[in-house]
Amino acid sequence: xxxxHILGQDTAVGTLVRALQAGRVHHAYRFExxxxxxxxxxxxxxxxxxxxxxxxxxxxxxxxxCRRAAARSAGRPASPLHPDVAIVAxxxxxxxxxxxxxxxxxEISVDQVRAIVLAHAAxxxxxxxARVFIVRDAEDLSVGAANAFxxxxxxxxxxxxxxxxxxxxxxxxxTIRSRTLPVRFAPLSEPIVRGVLRAHGVPEERHDLAAELAxxxxxxxxELADEEQTASRDAFVKSVLAAATARDLGxxxxxxESVDRDKGALKDDxxxxxxxxxxxxxxxxxxxxxxxxxxxxxxVSAKRYAAVSRAVTHLERxxxxxxxxxxxxxxxxxxxx
Numbered sequence: 001x002x003x004x005h006i007l008g009q010d011t012a013v014g015t016l017v018r019a020l021q022a023g024r025v026h027h028a029y030r031f032e033x034x035x036x037x038x039x040x041x042x043x044x045x046x047x048x049x050x051x052x053x054x055x056x057x058x059x060x061x062x063x064x065x066c067r068r069a070a071a072r073s074a075g076r077p078a079s080p081l082h083p084d085v086a087i088v089a090x091x092x093x094x095x096x097x098x099x100x101x102x103x104x105x106x107e108i109s110v111d112q113v114r115a116i117v118l119a120h121a122a123x124x125x126x127x128x129x130a131r132v133f134i135v136r137d138a139e140d141l142s143v144g145a146a147n148a149f150x151x152x153x154x155x156x157x158x159x160x161x162x163x164x165x166x167x168x169x170x171x172x173x174x175t176i177r178s179r180t181l182p183v184r185f186a187p188l189s190e191p192i193v194r195g196v197l198r199a200h201g202v203p204e205e206r207h208d209l210a211a212e213l214a215x216x217x218x219x220x221x222x223e224l225a226d227e228e229q230t231a232s233r234d235a236f237v238k239s240v241l242a243a244a245t246a247r248d249l250g251x252x253x254x255x256x257e258s259v260d261r262d263k264g265a266l267k268d269d270x271x272x273x274x275x276x277x278x279x280x281x282x283x284x285x286x287x288x289x290x291x292x293x294x295x296x297x298x299x300v301s302a303k304r305y306a307a308v309s310r311a312v313t314h315l316e317r318x319x320x321x322x323x324x325x326x327x328x329x330x331x332x333x334x335x336x337x
Contacts, residue, residue, distance in 0.1 A: 002045035002059045002066065006038045007195070008188045013042065015183050020049050020057045026181045028153050028162040030138070032169045033185025036219030042185070043134045043163040044070050047085045050130040050161060065127065083126040088116055089136035108135075110144035121152045121160055130159045138164035139171035146173045153179045187216020197225055206230055213271050224268070236269040237276050240325075244304075244332035255329065263315050266325075270312050277305045300335055307331045 003013050012031070019025045029046075031039040048066040049059030059066050068082035077093045080086065088108060095103050098115040117133055125131040135141070141149065153162055153176070164180055166172060188196075193211045196218040202210070206225040214221035223229065243255045281301035284294045311328040315321065 001056075002048040002061045002070070003042070006041050006045065008192045009038050009042065009185055012038075012183050012185050016042065016046055017058060020046075023057070025050065025161065027156050027160065028164070028180045030164045030166065030169065030172075030177065030180035030182045031185060032166055032182055034187050034215065034217050035167045036214075036217035036221075037185045037188050038218075039165045039185050040134070040136065042183075043165060046161075046163060047080075047082075047132040047134065050132055051082055051084055051125075051127070053127075053129065065129070069132075084129070084131045085134070086116055086120070086132070087134050087136060088112060090140040092136070106140075107142040108137075108140045108145050109142055110148050113141075113145045113148045118148065118152060121156060124157070125159060130161060132161045132163065135162065135164045138166045138176070139168040141172070141176070143173070146176055150175055150179065188218055189216070193218055193221045197221055209233075209272060209275055212275050213268065233269055233272045237273050240273055240329065240332070241276075243329050246333075249330075249333075255325070263321060266321050267312050267315055270308050270315075270328075274305050274308045277301045277308065281305070303335045304332055307335065 003017060006013055012033075016025075025046075031043060033039055045059065048061060048069045049057065051065045051069050052059040052063055053065045054060040054063040061067075061070075065082060069080055069085045071081045072078040073081060077087070077097070090106070090108050091104050093104075093112060093116070095101060098104075098109070098112045100109065100111050104112065121131065121133070152160075156162070162180070164172075164176070169177065169182070190211050193214055193216065194207050197207050197210060198204075200222060202222070202225045206227075209230075210221045210225035213224050224233075239255055278301070281298045284298035284301065307328060310331075311324050314324050314327075
């Protein structure tokens with residue numbers, strides 16, 4: 001069964017399975033939840049069930065239709081091989097395919113909605129069962145694209161289904177939200193995330209930090225556990241702590257000025273720094289017979305943890321990365337035992 005490999009989402013999968021078994025699949029779903037928790041896997045499984053030709057209401061996963069719904073073409077776009085399953089996504093199609101002069105680097109344009117959705121949704125499926133449109137990162141729909149989508153989304157022809165995937169449902173137009181049925185996807189449990197890392201052959205020594213920082217996202221954990229990223233992150237943590245304990249401000253200023261990471265990467269690095277500080281604090285008091293010096297070290301680590309958390313908040317509020325790091329290191333230097 002196509003749904004059997006979706007881990008940790010029993011509630012969401014149960015909702016879809018019941019709808020399929022009852023023959024009452026909604027025409028427009030909104031799969032909401034963090035990135036990397038199985039939303040697209042569930043969308044593919046639902047599309048397989050809807051186009052399956054073997055008579056299994058949940059999709060057999062073995063017939064030609066099921067296999068083509070899950071398979072992707074080589075090159076760009078990596079579209080489903082089944083003609084009745086389509087993906088809508090930012091920068092997914094070459095500009096020429098959707099009648100544009102340049103690629104969609106920042107949003108899903110109205111041109112894509114017209115070329116991929118509106119040009120096909122008004123007609124019957126090619127192979128008779130159903131037609132499915134999977135909208136990846138639906139919050140990337142431009143206002144024009146969302147408005148062009150509305151009429152079809154509200155009154156599709158029979159057998160036409162839309163599955164909108166989003167980690168930021170609050171960014172969707174209210175009119176889009178009101179025309180779609182929400183299905184919630186939760187963060188994955190730590191054991192499941194560790195299982196995914198293990199299945200991908202990630203060395204055990206990288207599991208702890210990746211699982212801790214991933215916030216329940218399997219894709220984030222795999223990215224965080226990447227060897228190159230791990231080395232870069234470790235170097236960042238060591239450099240910040242060295243700058244914070246240096247005798248003068250020279251290393252601190254030099255390090256702050258050298259920061260060239262984008263804000264997303266810098267926030268991940270700072271969360272790794274906080275994970276290291278949390279481990280320091282736990283180690284200082286874990287013996288059960290912590291003395292005054294141990295408690296002092298734990299207190300310093302806790303205060304530094306709070307300072308790093310504030311720096312992450314400043315970045316989320318659009319602070320300059322170099323200024324945020326300069327301010328953070330100055331604050332870390334002021335925290336002493």
